[in-house]
Amino acid sequence: DTGSAAAVPIDPRFDIAYVTPVTIGTPPQTLQLDFDTGSSDLWVFSSHTPTSQIRGQEIYTPDKSTTSKLLDGHTWSITYGDGSASRGNVYTDNFTVGGLAVASQAIQCAQQVSSSFTTEESIDGLLGLGFSTLNTVNPASQLTFFDNAKSKLGSPVFTADLKNKQAGTYDFGFIDKAKYTGEITYVPVNPDPGYWTFTSSGYAVGSGNFSGSPITGIADTGTSLVYLPTAIVTAYYRQVQGATNSRNYGGYVFPCSATLPPFTFGVGETKFTIPASYMSYAPVTDGSSTCFGGLQSSSGIGVNIWGDVALKAAFVVFNGANPPTLGWATK
Numbered sequence: 001d002t003g004s005a006a007a008v009p010i011d012p013r014f015d016i017a018y019v020t021p022v023t024i025g026t027p028p029q030t031l032q033l034d035f036d037t038g039s040s041d042l043w044v045f046s047s048h049t050p051t052s053q054i055r056g057q058e059i060y061t062p063d064k065s066t067t068s069k070l071l072d073g074h075t076w077s078i079t080y081g082d083g084s085a086s087r088g089n090v091y092t093d094n095f096t097v098g099g100l101a102v103a104s105q106a107i108q109c110a111q112q113v114s115s116s117f118t119t120e121e122s123i124d125g126l127l128g129l130g131f132s133t134l135n136t137v138n139p140a141s142q143l144t145f146f147d148n149a150k151s152k153l154g155s156p157v158f159t160a161d162l163k164n165k166q167a168g169t170y171d172f173g174f175i176d177k178a179k180y181t182g183e184i185t186y187v188p189v190n191p192d193p194g195y196w197t198f199t200s201s202g203y204a205v206g207s208g209n210f211s212g213s214p215i216t217g218i219a220d221t222g223t224s225l226v227y228l229p230t231a232i233v234t235a236y237y238r239q240v241q242g243a244t245n246s247r248n249y250g251g252y253v254f255p256c257s258a259t260l261p262p263f264t265f266g267v268g269e270t271k272f273t274i275p276a277s278y279m280s281y282a283p284v285t286d287g288s289s290t291c292f293g294g295l296q297s298s299s300g301i302g303v304n305i306w307g308d309v310a311l312k313a314a315f316v317v318f319n320g321a322n323p324p325t326l327g328w329a330t331k
């Protein structure tokens, strides 16, 4: 079997996140979920979510599904890097993504979501595509959709083809040659932290020389920006007129009129260039002439993150074989 579904930016002006339609239950209930390789919980706004915490999101109502089953006594609770959080109970039900079906997928129903989820009307929940070891369900952790689907897939892979300000695609079980150019460069993944952790072979700022220092980080579809070591980030913004590291805005900002250099990162022998246009993320507030950078420091996070700003510049294969690997190709 295979599956293929669109990854749609939730805001047409800047790529803060992407959502993908999924169906849950019988008859099918359609929700838009944020596919997140940085976590491993599949959770949804639901009939168990207080109505005061719902603002326009679609919800899953297990009682309306003839195939839903309560996973008695199981609960979950998760906090993300940006401080957002949710928790609740667990059902199993039929689940499909782009024609790929999994029977009795664990569906974590929110009984509490933090305010940032309530205010994000376009996200009805998350679909974790990290390693199942990160799943937070107690007393028995649950498998991700990808782990449940693997046995049905021709090839144990999924691919991310995220795009700048337009809809991309998540494919499951096959690698679509029409989505990339040249060869795919595969690099080892360390699954122990539970993320898709790999080591980049270095970076360059604009047309500067390539620095071959290895950078270990995670390929994370659920994070908007790129977060790298301070030395790399300062080297980048040294090339941007008027750039400052703003405590007020929590990162590097610059005049939106500034000329930005592109940013190149290495995977094995292959080099990927993030265009300058991706490196200016958004005005700090609507209409402001001060812009927030797409590259920020990872010093406060504890891990380097190759988020959407970088992933949009490549076609990425998440190979769930044993051992797992990551494939990168230009497009």
Ligand SMILES: CCCC[C@H](NC(=O)[C@H](Cc1ccccc1)NC(=O)N1CCOCC1)C(=O)N[C@@H](CC1CCCCC1)C(O)(O)C(F)(F)C(=O)NC
Residues within 6 Å of the ligand: 016, 017, 034, 036, 037, 038, 039, 079, 080, 081, 082, 083, 084, 116, 120, 220, 221, 222, 223, 224, 225, 281, 292, 301
């Ligand atoms: C600073 C370190 C990482 C921050 C990262 N969050 C982000 O990148 C959020 C994503 C978001 C999208 C839509 C609406 C609101 C927030 N964006 C964000 O903080 N910004 C601020 C900077 O400008 C860009 C937008 C994160 O927590 N990513 C989670 C998944 C998100 C959680 C919030 C909802 C959307 C998904 C993650 O799973 O990828 C993680 F790996 F970081 C993680 O926390 N794993 C446990």
